Amino acid sequence: MSMFGAVDLSSFAPKQGSTPAEPAAGAAHNGRPGGLVVDVDAQNLREIAEGSARVPVVVVMHSSRAQASVDLVDLLERLVVEYAGSFQLARVDVDAAPEVAQALQVTAVPTVVALIAGQPVPMFQGSAPEEQLRALLDQLLEVAARNGVDGRLDLDAAAHMAEPTEPEETEVERQAREAIERGDWTAAEKVYEHAIAQSPADDDLKAARDQIRMLARMDGQDPVALLAAADAPGADLDTQLAGADAALAQGDVNACLGRALEAVRAHTGEERERARLRLLELFTIIGTTAPEVARARRQLATILY
Template sequence: MSQPPGPSASSISLRGAVDLAAVAAQAKRREQAANGESRPTSGFVVEADEESFQSVVELSLTVPVVVDLRASYSEQSTQLSAVLERLAGEYGGRFLLARVDIETNPRLAQVFQAQAVPSVVAVVKGQPVPLFQGSLPDEQVRAYLDELLRVAEANGVTGTLPGGTGAPGEASPDDDAQDGPIAPAPDEPPLPPLHAEAYDAIERGDLDAAAAAYEKAIAQSPADDEAKAGLSQVNLLRRTDGVDPQTARAAAASAPQDPQAQILVADLDLLGGHVEDAFARLVDTVRVTSGDERNAVREHLVELFEVVGPADPRVVTARRALSAALY
């Protein structure tokens, strides 16, 4: 499989990524996950699964999490996992390596849109950051990690795991402070009642109830942009729940003018953080459809704009492309 030439600020981005906390919270947590723990294999490496992944997402508020999506049958997976584990030690706790066996955790493979193994993604502040697929030379893996750390820093994620030393080969000025658990983030203001109701519903896996709570919040306050964004994300999760990505993509490839097939793959792309791909697919579909079908695609694209956020530059670009496609 061919690989991209290397990471850049444009190829690794947090803007517009869908919050994974809502996805991870749908699974029941094991007792150790309820205590905020995953199974450690070393100081900076954990074995994560669908039930414990919420704790990994929460930790991404403090340090970036590199997710190694692997499979026991893949020799490349074994080789890359060894490289990532060694680098996790060399980087001195500046990121957490979470290893996920996709054979026993297919939901996580779906969430991250893993098309092959090994696949490496990251989570920063609860948001997915696509990195690379396949086995790469050490220097290219380092380049991706360095760029990820720059993105994390730009978004205020600059912590170090307990026992870490900071940058590779350097001592952290906060070593003494890192001997104990990472300090929790400051408390956030309480959620409005209906928002809290929606969040609780998401945690117990009841997406229909979450949508109903957000809809009620919007009915009470039509200008509630946070409720609108929350409803859009919940609807995205509802539409993609249980969908097999490979089947959906094969259906879309065989029927390029089928609006529903293209819409579903666009949803999967957005859920995996591939924002431009999702937008471009639907703009192209607008160009080849007409009447009610075209309008349905247009409306769906506008809803995805709501998920990403109207101020995002990719939304601005896609709006121009949509206008050109329509007129």
């Protein structure tokens, strides 16, 4: 459902006599530093916001764990090219930059907000069909123009900007990818198990293995159905843990951890230990430094001790 218009857009107009900050050296006239698509973190968020004084910025909050996020980012990346510099697309990986999601008051992914003259404009949460998304973008550009934000990115300059170099795929990643492409989740997990045995302190390998385990559990499953089953009276441990997986697949980290913590609390003995180990896997997938994980660790300690 669109949230467009939930904020008073009239307050976003630049102040009388104000002048937008000058672009950085090498930036195109009437544009902002950077290309059509940029990745945002805590370090460059302010720069992106300042650039929205010239051209509106569409910010998509996404997570690779949620297929809806991946699909929406792909669609927006295609549309930003078609709109030929009328707006800039800013991608925020909420797993890598949770502080940006917090700053923009985003609690679920995917979520799309716009920046006009540095001010956030909520657009929508969840998926959106292409026709509806085009209509929202057209409305956004109209609103931006009424507020004096009607610049355009220089496509030639954007095209010639140096793209960040993608890290070369490792042999472990290649073998795991090929196994996943065959649909052989067990083989993919074994690739990482072998790599972990060689490098037991490598947390990235452990995170990749645990993510593969979760993807295997979710393969062919309907997250909505899993959540409904987990909420049904008398749901067993496996069903409750599947609900935690489903919540994470939908990008709701807090719901995922809450469900897994409840599974630990509600069981004893061997079942409690199974739930605890699954929760630790979820910690690794989400990221051990994430604030949600830190809170959940404290709650787990309270439950256990």
